[in-house]
Amino acid sequence: MATRKKKATEVTGKVVMRPLSLVxxxxxxxxxxxxxxxxxxxxWGGGPLPDAHGAILRVIPPADATDESIGAVLDRxxxxxxxxxxxxxxxAGDVAVVAEVARAQRRTHREVVDALVQGAEGVDHDALALxxxxxxxxxxx
Amino acid sequence: xxxxxxxxxxLDAVTSGVARFDEVARAVEHCIETAQQERVDYWFFLGDLxxxxxxxxxxxxxxxxxxxxxxxxLGIPSRWLAGNHDVIEDGSGSSTLAPLVAAAEAMPLxxxxxxxxxxxxxxxxxxxxxxxxxxxxxxxALPFVPRCAAYDPxxxxxxxxxxxxxxxxxxxxHLNVAGITPGSEADEFARGRDVWLPIDAIRERWPDAIVMNxxxxxxxxxxxxxxxxxxxxxxxxxxxxxSPGCMIVEVP
Numbered sequence: 001m002a003t004r005k006k007k008a009t010e011v012t013g014k015v016v017m018r019p020l021s022l023v024x025x026x027x028x029x030x031x032x033x034x035x036x037x038x039x040x041x042x043x044w045g046g047g048p049l050p051d052a053h054g055a056i057l058r059v060i061p062p063a064d065a066t067d068e069s070i071g072a073v074l075d076r077x078x079x080x081x082x083x084x085x086x087x088x089x090x091x092a093g094d095v096a097v098v099a100e101v102a103r104a105q106r107r108t109h110r111e112v113v114d115a116l117v118q119g120a121e122g123v124d125h126d127a128l129a130l131x132x133x134x135x136x137x138x139x140x141x
Numbered sequence: 142x143x144x145x146x147x148x149x150x151x152l153d154a155v156t157s158g159v160a161r162f163d164e165v166a167r168a169v170e171h172c173i174e175t176a177q178q179e180r181v182d183y184w185f186f187l188g189d190l191x192x193x194x195x196x197x198x199x200x201x202x203x204x205x206x207x208x209x210x211x212x213x214x215l216g217i218p219s220r221w222l223a224g225n226h227d228v229i230e231d232g233s234g235s236s237t238l239a240p241l242v243a244a245a246e247a248m249p250l251x252x253x254x255x256x257x258x259x260x261x262x263x264x265x266x267x268x269x270x271x272x273x274x275x276x277x278x279x280x281x282a283l284p285f286v287p288r289c290a291a292y293d294p295x296x297x298x299x300x301x302x303x304x305x306x307x308x309x310x311x312x313x314x315h316l317n318v319a320g321i322t323p324g325s326e327a328d329e330f331a332r333g334r335d336v337w338l339p340i341d342a343i344r345e346r347w348p349d350a351i352v353m354n355x356x357x358x359x360x361x362x363x364x365x366x367x368x369x370x371x372x373x374x375x376x377x378x379x380x381x382x383x384s385p386g387c388m389i390v391e392v393p
Contacts, residue, residue: 023368025360026175027386028168031374034156034381056157058378086157 039091053081063093142392145176148187148355149372153195168373187355188224188315202240213250213262224315225333228287279307283314295339310350320364325377340365
């Protein structure tokens with residue numbers, strides 16, 4: 001696709017082209033505004049919202065925003081009379097460095113079942129262990 | 142000669158669930174009012190009416206027909222180019238402007254044009270063409286076309302034979318312009334393939350030609366003095382800083 005990138009001349013008022021042709025741009029009245037309430041906006045701290053009446057508002061919550069705080073900001077936006085809001089994913093937060101956790105030691109089926117037997121309440125643990133042990137023997141576990 | 146230029150209506154566009162048809166229709170109404178106030182001699186549409194597979198495509202085509210007929214009744218001839226969003230890649234070579242072509246053929250209208258007599262009120266360019274605009278001005282139309290009708294724009298430009306009395310050349314296209322920063326037309330509104338406006342070939346043949354091109358949604362003057370009218374609305378958040386409108390060009 002387009003690899004040749006160079007900013008086009010910004011349009012300001014009248015432009016005289018060669019040979020002496022006149023070019024003007026006429027702006028349309030009241031085009032729909034497209035606004036963004038990004039993660040750094042003061043509204044997330046309870047500050048005022050931008051004038052977004054009639055606009056399409058894209059909302060990007062900060063990484064630590066709770067569902068409740070996002071809902072509250074969206075309610076305030078709707079009360080302003082926006083055309084619609086588009087909720088984007090939370091902004092990416094800082095990367096957490098997590099210490100390597102020792103991999104849990106693998107246990108055998110018998111060890112898992114024995115632990116469950118010993119943790120069972122209201123039973124004779126020894127009797128239950130005998131019954132369950134016999135079953136596991138039959139199953140080759 | 143004064144020309145109102147508008148482009149990239151994308152009447153089927155939906156932004157964050159909001160259909161943009163009505164807003165663009167109001168903007169087009171503003172263009173028509175401007176055309177009347179400015180007493181323009183021509184109305185140019187530089188492509189991208191809507192996508193052919195859009196649910197709203199029939200409504201968009203109907204709107205184009207209504208607009209062309211209103212302009213004709215106001216005595217303003219209109220010229221329409223197909224854009225990359227308009228073409229239909231089914232091997233037929235057709236576009237979303239086909240209903241306008243059919244309507245113009247079925248009900249040919251004429252508008253008076255100074256001492257040169259009458260002009261056809263509506264003309265659609267789905268293929269590259271050279272036509273006279275009257276009073277010694279030639280129009281070279283370089284629309285976007287489907288693959289089955291592909292052409293080499295530079296070769297076409299080099300092959301053009303103008304009338305001996307042509308004193309001014311206007312080139313109108315809906316192609317890629319080298320050196321312009323791609324906007325939403327290269328991501329959210331991407332469609333079709335790259336076909337480049339042959340600005341070097343154009344300037345080589347007609348250094349003083351007035352060159353205008355659709356496709357880009359932000360109004361600008363692109364490298365090579367290519368005039369970009371821009372869209373009548375902001376369709377994506379990436380276009381939030383655009384100033385939607387239309388363009389008036391006076392050909393000396």
